[in-house]
Amino acid sequence: MTAQILDGKAAAAAIKEELKTRVAALADKGVVPGLGTLLVGEDPGSQWYVAGKHRDCAEVGISSIREDLPGDASEADIIAAIERLNDNPECTGYIVQLPLPKGVDTNKILELIDPAKDADGLHPTNLGRLVLRVNEEIDSPLPCTPAGIIGLIERNGVSLAGKHVVVVGRGTTVGRSIGLLLTRRAVNATVTLTHTGTVDLEGHIRQADVVIGAAGVPGIVKAEWVKPGSVLIDVGVSRATDPETGKSKVVGDVDPAAAEVAGWISPNPGGVGPMTRAFLLENVVATAERNSR
Numbered sequence: 687m688t689a690q691i692l693d694g695k696a697a698a699a700a701i702k703e704e705l706k707t708r709v710a711a712l713a714d715k716g717v718v719p720g721l722g723t724l725l726v727g728e729d730p731g732s733q734w735y736v737a738g739k740h741r742d743c744a745e746v747g748i749s750s751i752r753e754d755l756p757g758d759a760s761e762a763d764i765i766a767a768i769e770r771l772n773d774n775p776e777c778t779g780y781i782v783q784l785p786l787p788k789g790v791d792t793n794k795i796l797e798l799i800d801p802a803k804d805a806d807g808l809h810p811t812n813l814g815r816l817v818l819r820v821n822e823e824i825d826s827p828l829p830c831t832p833a834g835i836i837g838l839i840e841r842n843g844v845s846l847a848g849k850h851v852v853v854v855g856r857g858t859t860v861g862r863s864i865g866l867l868l869t870r871r872a873v874n875a876t877v878t879l880t881h882t883g884t885v886d887l888e889g890h891i892r893q894a895d896v897v898i899g900a901a902g903v904p905g906i907v908k909a910e911w912v913k914p915g916s917v918l919i920d921v922g923v924s925r926a927t928d929p930e931t932g933k934s935k936v937v938g939d940v941d942p943a944a945a946e947v948a949g950w951i952s953p954n955p956g957g958v959g960p961m962t963r964a965f966l967l968e969n970v971v972a973t974a975e976r977n978s979r
């Protein structure tokens with residue numbers, strides 16, 4: 687049996703339609719949400735992601751502010767751009783596109799973002815709120831990829847309550863924070879956080895009801911380890927040349943053959959990526975709503 691598809695493009699399109707209505711309601715109050723982006727350097731992937739964020743904004747009626755700096759920008763230049771975004775009243779939320787060039791202290795830069803304008807939910811204040819608010823509503827921005835993954839699963843009618851979720855990867859944008867969301871009482875999953883240094887990754891994955899592959903290691907989640915009927919979420923975005931077409935293609939962390947064993951699988955591309963983009967818009971709109979009450 688082949689797994690059912692967790693279609694991120696369709697779920698993201700539905701979220702964007704909902705957001706258009708909320709943006710229109712804000713416009714009635716004279717509020718226009720504005721997303722700022724800070725891009726440092728010329729990495730083609732990062733340029734493509736930032737351009738996509740601004741296209742998404744235009745689609746739902748969010749205005750856009752761009753700060754683009756060259757790859758050799760000094761720390762002082764980057765801090766000055768952060769201060770402009772913090773001070774700009776038209777920018778109601780913003781992101782610093784990651785990764786920053788080598789040699790830049792990423793954590794220092796993220797801590798300078800005004801937490802009330804942190805559209806990625808990566809400021810320590812907002813991550814700290816996830817640690818503290820186990821049982822309460824969270825009225826601060828959530829990290830976009832983790833929120834997108836949970837949205838993708840739940841919007842397909844799959845409950846996470848009581849499920850054993852094995853996360854593979856300990857990075858800032860997914861691995862370290864997704865457990866904080868999954869173990870909230872409202873979701874009620876049980877989480878094991880594994881990584882490339884885990885002994886017996888196979889043993890952990892064999893026990894998982896849900897596997898989230900976010901290590902950036904192609905095929906680290908092997909088809910023969912996957913429990914029949916489980917839910918597989920592929921966050922990995924590595925690149926390889928397709929031997930048939932000679933073109934570059936995305937290679938995920940989940941072995942594509944696992945689709946024959948799993949109950950549900952997120953395609954890659956077309957799964958988590960579009961949901962990350964949709965939840966960035968959700969954060970911008972929700973922040974503007976909170977500030978207009």
Ligand SMILES: Nc1nc2c(c(=O)[nH]1)N[C@@H](CN(C=O)c1ccc(C(=O)N[C@@H](CCC(=O)O)C(=O)O)cc1)CN2
Nearest residue numbers: 735781782783784785806830955956957958959960962
């Ligand atoms: N400040 C941030 N930096 C980075 C984040 C982030 O959430 N905040 N995540 C990634 C990059 N990213 C957004 O910035 C991102 C990655 C992928 C996609 C996406 O839609 N991917 C497509 C496939 C694209 C392809 O073919 O290469 C898909 O999955 O369908 C959106 C956003 C690192 N940096």
